Amino acid sequence: MMKHVLPVLGLSVLLTAPVAVQAEPLTIMDESGAVVTVPKQADRIAAVSLFGADLAVALDEEVVATTYLTKDTVPAFLEAELKDVPKLGSRSAANLEVLAQQKPDLIIALRRYTEGWSDEFNAIAPYLAVHTESFNESLSAVALASYMMGRQEDGLSLNDQFLYDIDAIAEKVPQEKDKKTFLFLWGSGTSPWAYYDDYATVSIMNALGVRNPLGSNPTPHDRNNFAFEMNLEKMIEIDPDFIVVYDRGPEQPFLTNPIWEELKAVKNNKVFFVKDHWMASHGPIARQVVLREAAHMFYPEIFEEVSFDAVKAHVKQAWQ
Missing domain, CATH: 3.40.50.1980 (Nitrogenase molybdenum iron protein domain)
Known part of the structure; x- marks a missing residue:
């Protein structure tokens, strides 16, 4: 098994990665304290935030619905993958009727915008609430969500690569005594x-x-x-x-x-x-x-x- 050290909210958590494909139900406690169980492989991802869509695209998983950040605008960096995906509206007021019609296996959402609607989301599909705003929360959210997609090993590899790339690029930066602001x-x-x-x-x-x-x-x-x-x-x-x-x-x-x-x-x-x-x-x-x-x-x-x-x-x- 591959082991990854993941910094989460200032701590170091040692995660042992399972195989990428998991046939058994997957259960985890999300960042709202709720226990989330996905009864089968989550192949159809609904993103109530660009984070969920971004992660699904990065792992070549299907995005069946997504919210937008700017009204009626497909984000340029995911335009090719999301241009034909049903839109749910804003991340704080997702259209639940459209969401239900897409029959997702897993809903990945930002906790701060959706926690009050957790019962409604869970009635449609397992609902995973994550924090993402800080650097460490990004790493933690990738780990949590990829695990619930049956892709924990791959998700941790995404984090490892990102941390490596930051260090590699930073090494090429001129070391100036007075940093520009x-x-x-x-x-x-x-x-x-x-x-x-x-x-x-x-x-x-x-x-x-x-x-x-x-x-x-x-x-x-x-x-x-x-x-x-x-x-x-x-x-x-x-x-x-x-x-x-x-x-x-x-x-x-x-x-x-x-x-x-x-x-x-x-x-x-x-x-x-x-x-x-x-x-x-x-x-x-x-x-x-x-x-x-x-x-x-x-x-x-x-x-x-x-x-x-x-x-x-x-x-x-x-x-x-």
Whole structure:
């Protein structure tokens, strides 16, 4: 048997991987404390989050339904695989009627958006609730969900490959005494949300020799406090070298604030507008794309641009 050391929420948990195909019922306690049992091999996956769809695609499993992050938009990094898959609406208000019609074997959902509907989900199919927002939670969620799909060995291989790739890319990064700074922003108002180190996307960026000046969540007792609304007056005080903005569409009033044009990153053309995978960087494909896109943003002279197809092929090689 292959053994994998998996960091989960600051701990190291030793997992012994079973064979990839499991005919017996699979049971696990998910992150809501509920016991989840899949009575047969889970071949039809419903994703009430992009995480579930990402993992299923990475393992070549069938996605029978999925929610979206941006309304009526198929995420670019999974467009080929999801363009014809029935849509359930948003991750916080999935259409249960459409979900039931797809007859899934397993529903993979984000706990924070769906826990109140657990009975309704379980009436349709086994419902697995996971946390995914932080770096360690991404690793834990991949391990839990892949186990429930009868693919624990392969899921752990995805995690191993990701950790190896971060180290390999970080080794090529110039070691600078004064690290350049960045902000990761999301929002459609006058004060965008700025993310702390705890968010998975920011953790990946921090691994590349740059620094998020906001640091960690100042209220760790509130595990959902991943960001705060930052006005432009505060932003100009920080004046980061790079700004990465999740681009949900045209309504981003903070971009028209006169202060925006005074920011160093704006003047130096170091503002990057990114798509859904940067907000959903918890799945095995999205996190690998973010890692490579971020490396190219910060060090274009060292790291080339990557294609989604190339990253998917690389991810799948971890278990094939």
